[in-house]
Amino acid sequence: MALDENGKRIFKVVGTRPPRPDGIDKVTGRAMYGADATAPGMLQGHILRSPHAHARIKSIDTSEAEALSGVKAVVTAKDFGLPDDESVLDVQDNCMARDKALYDGHPVAAVAASSAAIAKKALKLIKVDYEILPHVTDVDEAMKPDAPIVQTGRAMEDLPDGLSENVTYHFEFGHGDMDAGFAKADKIIERSFKTAATHQGYIEPHACLASMNSDGKGELWCCTQGQFYVRELCADIMQMDASQLRVTASEIGGGFGGKTTVFIEPVALALSRKSGRPVKIVMTRDEVFRATGPTVSSSTDVKIGMTKDGRITAAHATLRYQGGAFPCGTVQFGAQSAFAAYDLEAVQTIGWSALTNRPKEAAYRAPGAPMAIYAVESVVDELCQELNLDPLDVRLKNAAQKGTKSSYGPTFDDIGLKATLDAAKAHPHYAAPLGPNQGRGLSCGFWFNFGGNTCVSMNLNFDGTVGITEGNPDIGGSRASISQMAAEELGIPYEKVRTIVADTNSIGHNDVTDGSRVTFAVGLATIKAAREAIKEMCTRVAKIWDIDADAVYWEDGYAKPSGPNAGTFDPMSLEEIAAISAQTGGPIAGHHEVNADGAGVSFGVHLVDVEVDPETGATTVLRYTVFQDAGKAIHPDYVEGQMQGGAVQGIGWALNEEYIYGEDGLLQNPSLLDYRIPVASDLPNIDTVILEIPNPGHPYGVRGVGETPIVPPLAAISNAVSRALDLRMFELPMSPPKILKALSSKV
Amino acid sequence: MVKVAIWGSLRTATDGQSEVEVEASNFKQLLDQLAIEYPALKPQIKRGVSLALDGKIYRESWFTKINKDSEVVLMPYMVGG
Amino acid sequence: MKNIHVSTTINGDPTEFICNPDESLLDVLRNRLGLTGAKEGCGTGDCGACSVTVNGRLVCSCLVLGVEAEAAEVETIEGMANGEKLHPLQQHFIDGAALQCGVCTPGILVAAKALLEKNPNPTDTEVRYWLAGNLCRCTGYDKIIKAVQSAAAEMRGA
Known part of the structure; x- marks a missing residue:
């Protein structure tokens, strides 16, 4: 759906900052999250997890647990079938280990009991006979031919010689003559980088409440980014019809990509089916760290050639990602996006x-891009230093723009990168003085964004108010922005619209809330639904006025005769039309179902000043400014919120957050004390500059904004720290011990 | 005939060609034709592909019209966080 | 273990409950009293999502035993608004878009209220250090700090 031709329209509601519809529930504690629901006769489900990084499960004896008073069901992999689809089987195997425990924390059995205390006691009575196997947790080690094999039979097609069977995917992208390009360079720098796995770190642990009836009907309440995908996965795993399983998404306490799959939901359903009672499972934080989420960890080599005046002549990157114990294609997005900012x-x-032997990777905000772009932007910064060039000028000189053949293939349409770089250059932040031990860094960021399957239903109530039913959990204020777009299109006040997120039996399929798609795709469908409702209203009014439907048009909330030939009639408001809709043919609604395309890529630039304490190795972020193209900011507060929140997650990734595995292959820091996410006192204000270069693929010009902001901080901070120390950093996180170690090697 | 750009690692399936030509006027025909002429592409097409048409990325959309002079790039299936 | 009977006051209302001696106040509030506004984000006192006050003191209710509420005054997020009238902090959090997913919001509001009772005119740095025990993963804290300050300004003026 293309940008409206009146692209310069004056918006009345879009671009304002109204209160969000879920605000009062959330500030009063009334909002219902995953763990907040109960059901009559509900049991507590708890999961037994592997204490080993890699072990064959020789046998599981659940008899003592089953005999414990208060225990109503115990399940193991034997209680699940074998889905035909390999990707579904992977999900199921991740929820409950079949033959082998593949990582520390991999579920091996589960219990439902009348109390949490009994369930926990029962877990201790389950006897699992393990044969401990050698393990591997590092990506470079895992690729070596003699590495322990995590899963046999999963190697990529045509596995090259000299690589382990652990290698599951290989991607290549690019164009042009590399040798000729490097020959033209005045300076070539080649470096290697490593990034640690990080966790999405949503504050709400996974939680669900499942109820399976003996007639085959099921209810599932859970915190998820996509209730429809949960239904499809669970119906496949439970071998039931999708229509018989109703999934309701609770309010969601953060997701960031980590709640786009299932972990406990099939287990709760299986326990409920076996016990005949509703079963609730709530993860502990330890379980969240050990068995959900994290990102890939990466090992990357980047080689870039540049002329003396700052033109990049050739660019090469080799990326190696591990995504845990199951095949994970995330490296393709890293390989595609690594050089996206450059022409x-x-x-x-x-x-x-x-x-x-690590937990299966789950998507995390722009999956695969941050670590690739970190390595690239670090080398670009080092080239700027070596050639004594301004890093913003170099980015501007090489920036991708409309007509650029992107590094991943397609030619870019209108994009906002140059405007974003110009805004950064003009900002006072870029010219502000720096003190001793301080450095300034910058980085570009990119994400593809997408649309996807979307259904929206809009209903006009008899009193002239409007209800919108959509199917995407609201993770960042989307109910507000969708209501705004509906109000804009219909020409009525925002307060007259209420948007709700429906369960799987109340509206058609919606793809997961991911890919920065909701404001774009659900917004697009909402606008289309509104236009359908408007058409119907105009038809009704035409009948009342006894003129052609074409002779009625809609403006600012009123149906009006289109000109003198149509006749002279007083405009009719939406409220008036809705009030007599029973008399004119029945309730008025609009709906739209689409697989939305044309999401429009998103670029951002981050600018950061840091100070590094050479005594302690601690880095303080002094000033931070985010510049990003939002296409059109529907609710600027929540666009800023995405920019600020993404930046801070990236700051955590750059400075502190990491999965630390011991020699034993066990996760050493599965708590929020030892896995340190940024706290308020770590941070300055995060300043934001929103640019609006309309996306040609949306009627209002909207681009997704949610993912791009996590991409630039890794390199921006590494570049700032490297400049502050006058010592290039090659590994994340740059925690104080690592900075001290780097300083001690400085001659 | 429509020219389709093939990403690097898939080129083993197209005898090393970075661009192939197939007869197609929409995405469905294009994917079907690719699978017939280059059977080694089938596993990836089954796993999922996106198509970029004149710079715009489409994830499915069989009936999207392709013009003779359109830029078509085969891409892996996009997901996100 | 035998359950213990506890008499307490929650949000000004006399309240009685029984609980296990090893049961946390958070579990009592959520599972026995239906006060699910306080959230369990970690169970180890690291995230602050379960913040409540006991006799005016800000605590992580996951680290307090239910039996410690005996004869105490407990305040939770459910008691912050006065009927329909939101507390200025609650109003400014909505107006200033200081929440996204909202799961940390009850704990942060309880903590911020405790701060402003001690220090009605904090600096940004004081707010940031006071709230350092309350993790938020969505907002980057920027709008939270601003909302606390605008609520503080309104409360000082009132």
């Missing part, structure tokens, strides 16, 4: 993905 004649990226 290059010669570019090549190669991506490899390997299995390790």
Whole structure:
């Protein structure tokens, strides 16, 4: 759906900052999250997890647990079938280990009991006979031919010699003559980088309440980014019809990509089916860290050639990602996005993905992009230093723009990168003085964004108010922005619209809330639904006026005769039309179902000043400014919120957050004390500059904004720290011990 | 005939060609034709692909019209966080 | 273990409950009294999502035993608004878009209220250090700090 031709329209509601519809529930504690629901006769479900990184499960004896008073059901992999679809089987195996425990924390059995205390006691009575196997957690180690094999039979097609069977995917992108490009360079820098796995770190642990009836009907309440995908996965795993399983998404306490799959939901359903009672499972934080989420960890080589005046002549990257114990294609997005910000004649990226004995990777905000762009932007910064060039000028000189053949293939349409860089250059932040031990860094960021399957239903109530039913959990204020777009299109006040997120039996399929798609795709469908309702209203009014439907048009909330030939009639408001809709043919509604395309890519630039304490190795972020193209900011507060929140997650990734595995393959820091996410006192204000370069693929010009902001901080902070220390950093996180170690090696 | 750009690692399936030509006027025909002429592409098409048409990324959309002079790039299936 | 009977006051209302001696105040509030506004984000006192006050003191209710509420005054998020009238902090959090997913919001509001009772005119740095025990993963804290300050300004003026 293309940008409206009146692209310069004056918006009345879009672009304002009204209160969000879920605000009062959330500030009073009334909002219902995953763990807040109960059901009559509800049991507590608890999961037994592997204490080993890699072990064959020789046998599981559940008899003592089953005999414990208060225990109503125990399930193991034997209680699940074997789905035909390999990807579904992977999900199921991740929820409950079949033959082998593949990582520390992998579920091996589960209990439902009348109390949490009894359930926990029962877990201790389950006897699992393990044969401990050698393990691997590092990506480079996992790719070596003699590495322990995590899962056999999962190697990529045509596995090259000299690589382990753990290597599951290989991707290559690029164009141009690399040798000729590097030959033109005055300076070539080649470096290697590592990034640790990080966790999405949503504050709400996974939670669900499942109820299976003996007639085959099921109810599932859970915190998820996509109730429809949960239904499809669970129906497949439980071998039931999708229509018989109603999934209701609770309010969601953060997701960031980590709640786009299932972990406990099939287990709760299986326990409920076996016990005949509703079963609730709530993860502990320890379980969240050990068995959900994290990102890939990465190992990357980047080589870039540049002329003395700052033109990049050739760019190459090899990326190696591990995504845990199941095949994970995330490296493709890293390989595609690594050089997306640049207009290059010669570019090549190669991506490899390997299995390790770690939890299965889950999407995290722009999955795969931050670590790739971190490595690239670090080398670009080092080239700028070596050639004594201004890093913003170099980005501007090489920036991708409309007509650029992107590093991943397609030619860019209207994009906002240059405007974003110009805004950064003009901002006072870029010219502000720096003190001793301080450094300034910057980085570009990119994400594809997408649309996807979307259904919206809009109903006009008899009193002239409007209800919107959509199917995407609201993770960042989307009910507000969708209500705004409806109000804009209908020409009525925002307060007259209420948007709700429906369960799986109340509206058609909606893809997961991911890919920065909701404001774009649900917004687009809402606008279309409104236009359908408007058409129907105009038809009704035409009948009342006894003129052609074409002779009635809609403006600012009123149906009006289109000109003198149509006749002279007083405009009729939406409220008036709705009030007599029973008399004119029945309730008025609009709906739209679409697989939305044309999401429009998103670019951002982050600017950061840091100070590094050479005594302690601690880095303080002094000033931070985010510049991003939002296409059109529907609710600027929540656009800023995405920019600020993403930036801070990236700051955590750059400075502190990491999965630490011991020699034993066990996760050493599965708590929020030892896995340190940024707290308020770690941070300055995060300043934001929203640019609006309309997306040609949306009637109002909306681009997704949610993911791009996590991409630039990694390199921006690494570049700032490297400049502050006058010592290039090659590994994340740059925690104080690592900075001290780097300083001690400085001659 | 429509020219389709093939990403690097898939080129083993197209005899090393970075661009192939197939007869198609929409995405469905294009994917069907690719699978017939280059059977080694089938596993990836089954796993999922996106198509970029004149710079715009489409994830499915069989009936999207392709013009003779359109830029078509085969891409992996997009997901996100 | 035998349950213990506890008499307490929650949000000004006399309240009685029984609980296990090893049961946390958070579990009592959520599972026995239906006060699910306080959230369990970690169970180890690291995230602050379960913040409540006991006799005016800000605590993580996951680290307090239910039996410690005996004869105490407990305040939770459910008691912050006065009927329909939101507390200025609650209003400014909505007006200033200081929440996204909202799961940390009850704990942050309870903590911020406790701060403003001690220090009605904090600096940004004081607010940031006071709230350092309350993790938020969505907002980057920027709008939270601003909302606390605008609520503080309104409360000082009132």
